[in-house]
Amino acid sequence: AISSPCFRFRPSPRTRWEPCEVALETSTALDMAPVPSAAAGDPARFCHSDDLVGGRRWRRRTADPASADHPEEEAARASNGSVNGDAAVGHARSSPSLAPASGRAVWLLGRRCVELGLPAGTARSFGLPIEVKPGSRAVWDQSDPEAVLILVNGSSSVWRLRLERETSRATAEEMTDGREGARFRSSLGSRLLFCGVGRPSLIVTGTPGGGAWTPWQFDLERRTWTRLPDAHQAILSSAAFIEGNHLVIVGGWCKE
DSSP: OEEEEEEEEEOOSSOEEEEEEEEEOOGGGGTEEEEOOSSTTOOOEEEEGGGOBTTBOOOOOOOOGGGTTOHHHHHHHHHTTOBTTBHHHHHHHHSOOOOOOOEEEEEEEEEEEEEEEETTOOEEEEEEEEEEOTTOEEEEOTTOTTEEEEEOTTSOOEEEEEEOTTTOOEEEEEOOOTTGGGSSOOOTTOEEEEEOSSSOEEEEEOOSGGGGGOEEEEETTTTEEEEOOOOSSOOBTOEEEEETTEEEEEOOBOOO
16 A cells, blocks of 8 residues: 545634545556466466456466367357356456446537537537527436527526537527416526426426525426425525435525
């Protein structure tokens, strides 16, 4: 093990930083360890930690004169993971590797979209058919991985913005008519959530003024807003999330 200095914050009448020592396990030191080959005269090779099963390293099987005349038996043992009597090693070697996770982060800036591809870190920018007002809220449309749902700041208007990954084109569709787009006035403190329980819908937690206690639900199929029962306390500027079929709201405030 090696040690590396770090700092620990210790509150006192005169706040200061106190150095301390933290022991770090050097697992990476075992990650690439030289393992001598069983064949005489061969140079030592390296064994990765992914090849370690049950504390044993993957080694090249020693030459067996008896099996030289029967290569088909040798191949059968290798396919069954029988290397030096350890079947688990062969199984670990043949296990499929997981594909790296990928995704993208999107910024909607007026009439421009900036997209960051993950984990490659590639970026691109393209125009939008609508102007996204500052302070608007957006969530991914779980029914369409290339679309986002936008709640326009200062209104209850909802837009579906489709961002095509291959063509760098964007198309927009307004999902609220004149009346549904003016049911309430959203603000920076309004939280927007996608709810997939039952019919897909959007949840908005709190609006300015007298709506600080009121959540709203937007049915994406019927394209209508429904006012939900008021909460027991203000839920504007709250922390909110959906877990299963439960809507969880933590905190909130209002000016009244």
